[in-house]
């Protein structure tokens with residue numbers, strides 16, 4: 001634990017930066033099983049936001065695990081630390097005025113709530129990408145479910161590692177039969193209609 005540290009109050013604040021960017025910063029937090037569509041939807045949503053002159057940043061589980069969280073595996077305690085670090089990074093981006101989109105399995109409610117509590121009211125938007133395990137397993141875009149079923153990967157979410165569905169997400173996406181483009185469009189309009197982006 002660091003001791004003897006102080007907090008510096010800077011003159012340029014989150015409000016200054018947000019005003020300059022003409023937007024309210026947020027974290028749009030996508031959670032769901034592997035293969036549920038988080039990365040695909042996050043990517044499409046970010047393009048729509050940027051097309052509409054929003055300043056964004058996308059934090060994606062696979063990418064973050066190449067660097068910031070490259071020392072972490074998939075045991076429960078590693079996932080907790082992964083989401084703690086990502087939450088702190090998301091908070092920094094919010095402080096910079098960005099609309100942050102995150103695409104992490106983030107299987108535990110307490111960890112998603114940790115990020116919510118780090119932020120100000122209404123800055124955290126939990127989006128449940130509610131694609132059933134059977135559909136994710138059938139899609140298996142990276143062949144990981146096959147490996148998990150063969151025992152080549154341990155602690156795989158939905159197989160031998162827990163996923164806790166969100167208790168009361170701001171957005172619930174349960175449209176696995178429509179195209180990713182249509183679901184992203186739906187998500188974008190839901191966020192606009194709620195005045196969140």
Ligand SMILES: Nc1ncnc2c1ncn2[C@@H]1O[C@H](COP(=O)(O)OS(=O)(=O)O)[C@@H](OP(=O)(O)O)[C@H]1O
Nearest residue numbers: 034035061074079082104105106107154155156157
């Ligand atoms: N055991 C196990 N369980 C789940 N996922 C696994 C595992 N091993 C590797 N992968 C790959 O890692 C991606 C998930 O990383 P996350 O950082 O989102 O996971 S977590 O939020 O810490 O649970 C996940 O990405 P997505 O498929 O995009 O969800 C996988 O590509």
Ligand SMILES: Nc1ncnc2c1ncn2[C@@H]1O[C@H](COP(=O)(O)OP(=O)(O)O)[C@@H](O)[C@H]1O
Nearest residue numbers: 033034035036037038039040141178179180183
């Ligand atoms: N409605 C949909 N929303 C999101 N992805 C979909 C949808 N329908 C089909 N897909 C496909 O499902 C797969 C989801 O993979 P991915 O986005 O990597 O999921 P995750 O990031 O949750 O692991 C992609 O191949 C995508 O094209």
